[in-house]
Amino acid sequence: MSEEETVVYSCYCALSEDEIKEVGGELKEVDGVKDVLDGYDLCSASGQEDLIKEIKEKGIKRLLLLCSASKLPDLTFDRVLRETGVDPIIIPLKGKEDLVERVKEAISSTPSPKTTRKVVPAALVIGGGIAGIQASLDIADAGFKVYLVEREPSIGGHMAQLDKTFPTLDCSACILTPKMVDVPRNENIELITYAEVTKVEGEAGDFHVTVVKKPRYVDENKCTGCGVCAEVCPVYFKSEFNMELGVRKAAFVPFPQAVPLKYTLSRDACMRCGLCKIACEAGAIDYDQKETVYELNVGCIVVATGYDQFDARLKPEYGYGKYDNVITGLEFERMVSPSGPTGGKVLINGKPPTKVVFIQCVGSRDKNHNPYCSRVCCMYAAKQAHLIREKVHDAEITICYMDVRAFGKGYEEFYERVQRERVLYVRGNPSEIYKRGDMLVVRGEDTLTGEAYEREADLVVLATGITPRADSKAVAELLGLDLDENGFFREIDPQHAIDTPREGVFLAGCCQSPKDIPDTVAQASGAAAKAAIFLSRSKKAEEEVLA
Structure with missing residues (x-):
């Protein structure tokens, strides 16, 4: 097949009529381009009829098709191939940049024959x-x-x-x-x-x-998940699964419903006391496992x-890591869960909180960190406010927000339900959190009223966003x-x-x-x-x- 038989055909989804006129002359000067044609909706049934007609009338043997889609179904132009014997070579475009070079590259390359691959x-x-x-x-x-x-x-x-x-x-x-x-x-x-x-x-x-x-240092085929190894283990660590709010042993399963329910031994921190191996009747402990x-x-x-969860320490103005009663949304989930370290009780210094403030968009919609919306924070903060209301009936609950994005099925209704549960929404994220006596003070501006505010809280929950x-x-x-x-x-x-x-x-x-x-x-x-x-x-x- 000679290069002179190549025709460039552009769909208006890729280039407008004016753009085709602008670049058409330049494309015709490319070695191997015989003609430059254009048409509407070439992937549609009517568009393909026009395409087939042009191929037959003009005797086109090789066709480069410019379109806007980065990916087309395999059989989109199967009819064209069946009726004309010409299999269009698709060049996806988002504009006319580098168009000439891409056409040159397509002409110089030999299309791979369609074969049945393994x-x-x-x-x-x-x-x-x-x-x-x-x-x-x-x-x-x-x-x-x-x-x-x-x-x-x-x-x-x-x-x-x-x-x-x-x-x-x-x-x-x-x-x-x-x-x-x-x-x-x-x-x-x-x-x-x-x-x-x-x-x-x-x-x-x-x-x-x-x-x-x-290596788990535990033979999964022998381990029965009985937990005896963890019972006798004398080494405690902060539990990663519980966001370090609770502890685990060096011999552990992350959580009770783990799959597989097989124990793992943290050998880097193990005391090598041998108690787990002695206690394991199944003989599953293997210190030499590779x-x-x-x-x-x-x-x-x-x-x-x-x-990953956004690292709230990157927003030092909120005091995360400095004040124990400033926590993230995921830490709150472990605290409120019946299987969590507090058995589902929300406790701050041993007492239920009386004033709770949630702060939205921590690490999201932030030009200094992540400009995108994390799409879950508005709703999980509303859910957590509801859970606080269930557990601490008389608590003062405030949610500081930029915009509430309740876009999913049933989300707007849930947002309205939470508002009816005496949850106060204040527009405008706080500028800082500091301590006054035993209480935290959340300082910010209500952008609806234009007034500055300071709200006391004994628990602040940061609605941290999603990051790669x-x-x-x-x-x-x-x-x-x-x-x-x-x-x-x-x-x-x-x-x-x-x-x-x-x-x-x-x-x-x-x-x-x-x-x-x-x-x-x-x-x-x-x-x-x-x-x-x-x-x-x-x-x-x-x-x-x-x-």
Whole structure:
């Protein structure tokens, strides 16, 4: 096929009529471009009819199609190929920048013939929070093998730390725990916890992945989860799961509903007293256990690595880390949870708080930190205010906010319900928090009235936002992905929030952008559907070989 037979065809979704006229002459001068044409809605049925007609009338043998979509379904131009024998080469555009160079590159390259590739009928899911759990269950239910890799000793993620969910006030554990339990019970899922992905090679359909599982120093096959090792262990640590509000032993499970319910021994802080080994009747304690390396072969990857909580110490004006009664929203969740370190009692210096102030948008919508909205803070602060009202009926409760964003189903109604529960909303985030005697003083300006205020509080809860995980850059490099301007994994375009520029790699949950639990679960199921469709090509390949 000669270069002289190449025609550039632009859809008006990519370039306007005036832009096509502006660059058309320059494109015609490119070696190998025979003509520059344009049309409307080329991906529609009528647009393709026009395209087919032009191809036949003008005898077009090679077609470069300029459009605005970064990703099109595989069969979008299948009809054009069937009726004309011409398979359009798609060049996605967001403007005319670098257009000539991209056309030159497309002309000089030889399009790869469409062949049936090998697709390994298995998926890797990275991250065992609610997004990773949902994606794994859905892919497995579609009949494909799933390897679920989680870096912590248990799956569950941040959702396992929550007491209630908004706006229904359902028990978080009651939603999450059954899904967690279903993971190891599903014969198509292999759960690899306390492990990290260290290498990814190959391409879509045939990825070769190395996973390194850290030693628990407890044999998972022998451990019965009885907890005797923790009972006799003399070493105490601050509990990471309980946001350091409580303690755990060197031999531990993160929380009672952990999956797998297998103990882990923190050898770096262990006294090596040997009491756990003596007490363990199952003989599960193994001080010499080494890391285990898995070599996996999968067809696609779902990234569900989750998020970090904004570090409130970066806002020193609020006194976090300086005053014990200034806490974060996630710390409040552990305090109010019946399985938390206080058994669900909200206590400050041994007493229930009488004056509580919530501060919204801590680390979000902030030009000095993160300019984006975290999308959950308004509602979880409202939920937590409701929980305070339930537990401390006479408490004075104030929420300091910039704007209330109650966008989800039932959110506005819940926001109005909380207001009726004697929760005062004050517009304008505080400028500082300081101490006066035994009380904190929250100072700020009410931007509705223009008046300055000072409110006393014996508990301040900071609604800290969602930030990208600290290891996002390393994971992105490992997978060959890009990060956006805020540090989250970049999708192929905003209309395809699940797809990444790398074929066969999909995104789910807050690793792509901040979102609430319903949206996270929905995106996870969407990623699972994409993965299952991709993996189904393995069955098509088998059918074609047999045929």
